[in-house]
Amino acid sequence: MRRTSYWESELPPEVPPPADLPARVDVLIVGAGFMGRWLAWFLGKLPHPLRTLVIERDRFSYGASTRNAGFLTCGQASEMLADATEVxxxxxxxxxxLRRQGIAxxxxxxPGIALDECGSTDYDEITQQTRELLKALNGATGEEVYxxxxxxxxxEVRPSVFNRADAGxxxxxxxxxxxxxxSAEYAFGIQLLHIGDGTATLSTAGRRHELRYSRAxxxxxxxxxxxxxxxxxxxxxGQVIVTSPVQTQTDHSLGYLNHGYDYFRFxxxxxxxxxxxxxxxxxxxTRELEGTPAVRExxxxxxxRIIGNSNWQVEHHWAGIMGFMNGSHLGGSPRRSVDASTEYVAGxxxxxxxxxxxxxxxxxxxxK
Ligand SMILES: Cc1cc2nc3c(=O)[nH]c(=O)nc-3n(C[C@H](O)[C@H](O)[C@H](O)COP(=O)(O)OP(=O)(O)OC[C@H]3O[C@@H](n4cnc5c(N)ncnc54)[C@H](O)[C@@H]3O)c2cc1C
Structure with a gap:
């Protein structure tokens, strides 16, 4: 059973898979999450038109992009310190x-999309290392971001690190x-079965379709x-809950606890x-898109602790799946070519x- 995320109440009406698919496209994009959609967006701005097809096996998108927390963030101190010891x-x-560039x-x-310009707060302990990191981050941008x-x-009232550039x-x-x-064409309900060397094998409503591409x-x-x-x-x-409306004294910025493993917003x-x-x-x-009682608890x-009282209930609980390159946050580039015309952009x-x-x-x- 699909437990919809809070955001998915705004999904557009379902469109059936197209009766016909093209035999050939210039660019094939597989997956209509943020990566696939941003790529289609920027390809549409190229000076020369490319026939671009985005295929998605779900009715809209079903992985991480519709099921995340919506933090538009360049990162928080405690997580970056933990990452620095690793990479x-x-x-x-x-x-x-890069993340700052992405926010920009x-x-x-x-410019018309409403962002919650609330900044973010990292509530983890501030150490000398944290202060040095903040200096390096602000120095790298020439601005006092942190x-x-x-x-x-x-x-609890406590010293914390505030990032004024982050938004929801x-x-x-x-x-x-x-x-x-x-300007790209989108086709939903189409699953990629196999891809390589300029040919993609797709499945749509139980039928197979071979599609040729110049780049995928x-x-x-x-x-x-x-x-x-x-x-x-x-x-x-990753699992997420959303409560009923709450009364709280907690700051209404994006919030981080436990090296960024826990995160919240209002x-x-x-x-x-x-x-x-x-x-x-x-x-x-796991790739299983189902929440568990243990994480919910x-x-x-x-x-x-965050709200400071118990006058609320959990009204939504869902899961989304992240992809970690080599199992880690910063485990390597998400781009990987498998042949001259086919590339994965994942993780x-x-x-x-x-x-x-x-x-x-x-x-x-x-x-270009
Ligand atoms: C709970 C949670 C919270 C998160 N919070 C944040 C956050 O606040 N800020 C942040 O920056 N990031 C956050 N992330 C991570 C972020 O959501 C992902 O990095 C991002 O959405 C990845 O986008 P994507 O397009 O690469 O992947 P996805 O969104 O996973 O898209 C992949 C798509 O491919 C489709 N697909 C898969 N296989 C096939 C196939 N064979 N044929 C056709 N289609 C296929 C899937 O249906 C899916 O729609 C969070 C993730 C989770 C799970």
């Missing part, structure tokens, strides 16, 4: 700058805007392993809270909302 500070800074792209390409200030979390987005509204404004980009995120046994993208489920007066993956690692290494207890971990537009623009520039 080094240079890579962390590089990713921070969302703002410039869609500052230390006092913030309220439930009944409604993911489904952005996905719809990307599709509505693009397989943007299937955590599902890459279903198509390509040598894929290094590993799945990581939407329509409700708490949206995701996380718990670090507590249930083995069980969450964990999130419910954390919600009590953005928990960062795809800001990173996907950057990679999409990069690919479009290469096809």
């Amino acid at each position: 080094g500070m240079d890579r962390v800074l590089e990713t921070f700058l 792209l969302v703002r410039s390409e869609f 500052s230390v200030r006092t913030a309220q979390l439930g009944h 987005v409604h993911p489904v509204r952005l996905l719809r805007a990307l599709q509505d404004g693009a 980009f397989v943007c299937v995120n955590a599902f890459a392993g279903e198509l390509d046994a040598s894929s290094r993208v590993q799945p990581g489920r 939407v329509d007066g409700r708490l949206l809270l995701g996380g718990g993956r670090h507590m249930f690692r083995a069980a969450e290494a 964990y999130l419910q207890q954390l919600a009590q 953005f971990g928990g960062m795809g909302v800001a990173l996907a537009p950057v990679y999409a623009q990069q690919i479009a520039n290469e096809l």
Whole structure:
């Protein structure tokens, strides 16, 4: 059973799979999440027209993009410190700058889309290392993006790191805007079975269809392993709850706890809270899009701390699947060519909302 996310109440009406598919396209994009849609968007801006087809096996999108938390963020301090021990500070800074670029792209390409300009707050402990990191991040941009200030979390008042550049987005509204404004053709209910060397084998309503392409980009995120046994993208489920409307003293910025594993924001007066993956690692290494009672219970207890009272109920609970390159946040480039005309662009971990537009623009520039 599909448990819809809070955002999916705004899905457009379902369209049946097309009766006919083209025999050949210039560009085939597989997967209509943020990556596939941003790529279609930027390809549509090229000076020379390319016949671009986006195929998606779901009725709209079913992986991470419609089921995330909608944080348009360039990253928070405690997570970056943890990442730096794994991949080094240079890579962390590089990713921070890419995500910043992605935020700027969302703002410039869609000035009409309403963002929650609330900034973000990292409530983890501030150490000397944190202060040094903030200096490096601000230094890299020449702006005071990060500052230390006092913030309220439930009944706790504590020093915390504030990022003034981060914002919240409604993911489904952005996905719809990307599709509505693009010149690409979209076909839903079409599954890719096999791809390579200029030919894709598709399945639509039980029928097979062979499609030839000049270039293909397989943007299937955590599902890459279903198509390509040598894929290094590993799945990581993320679960989210949304409460009934709440009364709380907690700051209404995007919030992070526990090195970014737990994250929350306020939407329509409700708490949206995701996380718990670090507590249930083995069980969450799955492509199964179903939430579990254990994570729900964990999130419910954390919600009590964040809100500071128990005058609310959980009204929504869903799961989405992230793709982690080599099992890690910053485990390598999401781009991987399998032959001269076919490339996977998959594995953005928990960062795809800001990173996907950057990679999409990069690919479009290469096809100029
Ligand atoms: C709970 C949760 C919270 C998150 N919060 C944030 C956040 O706040 N900020 C942030 O930046 N990132 C966040 N992320 C990560 C972010 O959502 C992803 O990085 C991003 O959505 C990835 O986009 P994508 O297009 O690569 O993949 P997806 O959105 O997963 O899209 C892949 C698409 O491919 C389709 N597909 C798969 N196989 C096939 C096939 N064989 N044929 C046809 N179609 C196929 C799927 O149906 C799916 O629609 C979160 C993720 C989760 C799960």
